[in-house]
Amino acid sequence: MNIDFLRRLLLFVVLLLAQALVLNHIHLFGYATPLLYVYFIISFNRNHPKSGILVWSFLLGLSVDVFSNTPGVATGAMTMVALLQPYVLELFIQRDSDEDLQPAIFSLGFSRYLYYSTLLTLIYCLLFFTLETFNFFNWKQWTLSVGGSTLLSVILILVVDNLRKNR
Amino acid sequence: MRNLLEFLAKFNHWFVFLALEVISMVLLFQYNNYQGSVWFSTANATAGKMLSWSAEVESFFSLSNVNEELTQRNLYLERQVKSLSDKLTETTRDSSWMRRDKLEVLKDFKLIPAKVVSNSLNRHDNLITINKGTADGVTRDMGVACGTGVVGIVYLASQHYSVVIPVLNTKSNISCQIRGRRYFGYLNWDGHNSKRAFIDDIPRHAHFKLYDLVETSGYSSVFPPGIAVGKILHVYNSVDGLSYRLEVELSTDFAKLRDVCVIDNKPMQEQLDVLRAAQDSLKTKESN
Numbered sequence: 001m002n003i004d005f006l007r008r009l010l011l012f013v014v015l016l017l018a019q020a021l022v023l024n025h026i027h028l029f030g031y032a033t034p035l036l037y038v039y040f041i042i043s044f045n046r047n048h049p050k051s052g053i054l055v056w057s058f059l060l061g062l063s064v065d066v067f068s069n070t071p072g073v074a075t076g077a078m079t080m081v082a083l084l085q086p087y088v089l090e091l092f093i094q095r096d097s098d099e100d101l102q103p104a105i106f107s108l109g110f111s112r113y114l115y116y117s118t119l120l121t122l123i124y125c126l127l128f129f130t131l132e133t134f135n136f137f138n139w140k141q142w143t144l145s146v147g148g149s150t151l152l153s154v155i156l157i158l159v160v161d162n163l164r165k166n167r
Numbered sequence: 168m169r170n171l172l173e174f175l176a177k178f179n180h181w182f183v184f185l186a187l188e189v190i191s192m193v194l195l196f197q198y199n200n201y202q203g204s205v206w207f208s209t210a211n212a213t214a215g216k217m218l219s220w221s222a223e224v225e226s227f228f229s230l231s232n233v234n235e236e237l238t239q240r241n242l243y244l245e246r247q248v249k250s251l252s253d254k255l256t257e258t259t260r261d262s263s264w265m266r267r268d269k270l271e272v273l274k275d276f277k278l279i280p281a282k283v284v285s286n287s288l289n290r291h292d293n294l295i296t297i298n299k300g301t302a303d304g305v306t307r308d309m310g311v312a313c314g315t316g317v318v319g320i321v322y323l324a325s326q327h328y329s330v331v332i333p334v335l336n337t338k339s340n341i342s343c344q345i346r347g348r349r350y351f352g353y354l355n356w357d358g359h360n361s362k363r364a365f366i367d368d369i370p371r372h373a374h375f376k377l378y379d380l381v382e383t384s385g386y387s388s389v390f391p392p393g394i395a396v397g398k399i400l401h402v403y404n405s406v407d408g409l410s411y412r413l414e415v416e417l418s419t420d421f422a423k424l425r426d427v428c429v430i431d432n433k434p435m436q437e438q439l440d441v442l443r444a445a446q447d448s449l450k451t452k453e454s455n
Contacts, residue, residue, distance in 0.1 A: 049180075050179075050180030050183075051179055051180045051183040053180075054180055054183045054184050054187055055183065055187070058187040058190075058191070061191070062191075062194075065194070071194040071195060072191045072192060072193070072194030072195025072196070073195060075187075075190070075191035075194060075195075076188060076191035076192060076194075076195060079184060079187045079188050079191055080188065082184075083180070083181075083184045131195060
């Protein structure tokens with residue numbers, strides 16, 4: 001029960017409550033919903049135990065599902081993105097960077113952090129809305145949802161990361 | 168073996184991933200239909216529980232009103248049945264005018280609804296407190312009944328509260344009769360079972376059956392005739408062997424007594440006063 005664990009737990013609860021109580025009620029233009037909790041995965045540092053990332057993300061996805069009546073949707077997507085996160089992070093950092101580098105604007109630089117978070121968020125939104133609709137008949141709606149939600153989520157993630165840096 | 172363990176240690180996150188992903192897919196396919204969704208129903212059950220609780224609370228509050236009304240209504244109807252059946256016997260068999268007159272007199276009694284404030288069952292001499300007193304027209308020696316039957320007699324009345332001697336008091340003594348047979352006796356309680364009471368002084372020549380209903384006779388001047396008391400469970404001989412002693416299952420559940428009615432019986436009060444005067448004069452004679 002170290003300080004890192006407590007911080008992560010706090011982030012978990014804050015993101016969950018923000019999503020369940022506020023963000024889930026936002027449907028911009030009828031299709032874009034900010035999925036801020038992806039930030040939970042994005043913020044895992046380099047060389048964090050992979051199983052740990054998976055379990056944490058799984059639990060957050062499960063909790064979000066419970067609150068938004070979408071069983072398995074966020075859970076599955078979160079677990080998948082949690083698997084990819086270490087590999088995606090490796091793409092955007094130099095080989096000689098810190099062993100426990102914390103992905104953030106100040107550590108990666110704005111553009112690289114933007115790409116990194118956008119890629120993960122995009123994967124997440126793709127998975128999420130695919131699992132949610134589970135058919136491609138309504139592909140226009142699907143595309144708009146993925147695009148709009150990714151955009152909104154990335155903007156929010158940048159804002160939150162900025163806030164955390166200033167802390 | 169060591170290689171296998173190493174392999175497992177190196178790739179453990181894949182197994183974790185597979186396990187978690189399987190769980191989420193099971194959730195997705197098992198529960199994500201709109202009918203059998205556990206999470207869905209969990210959320211809905213939460214909301215539903217909330218709503219049903221609030222509805223229960225609301226209906227609980229309105230229930231007390233409904234109960235009160237029903238108590239009064241029940242008493243009224245029971246009285247009506249009694250008077251109608253009596254009238255019927257009067258028209259079919261020729262009965263005296265006396266009884267009809269009595270019924271006419273009984274028509275103008277008043278019911279005062281009251282709530283039980285405190286109650287006891289486990290003592291020898293139980294007392295009930297109700298939330299109506301002299302300010303509401305309750306006075307000493309008025310009868311108290313509830314929807315299911317007789318309760319007791321007002322013993323003390325303060326301005327806003329009254330103490331009632333219920334049937335479950337060894338001092339209580341209520342005149343009652345076997346419904347349809349007119350044999351009467353006195354209801355009393357032995358201080359043991361709160362569901363059972365005894366009726367003394369039923370004559371030996373009386374004809375009745377087990378499970379016959381017992382009701383107030385109207386002779387005690389406190390209760391109008393026809394209020395339910397209970398039904399006969401056993402018949403015993405009295406101690407002196409001159410009469411029967413009936414064990415009666417009380418129709419009133421004193422354990423959950425909540426709404427009662429005080430019976431204001433003005434014309435009967437006069438009769439009671441006369442009776443009491445007579446008793447007093449007899450007592451003075453005896454003591455002399």
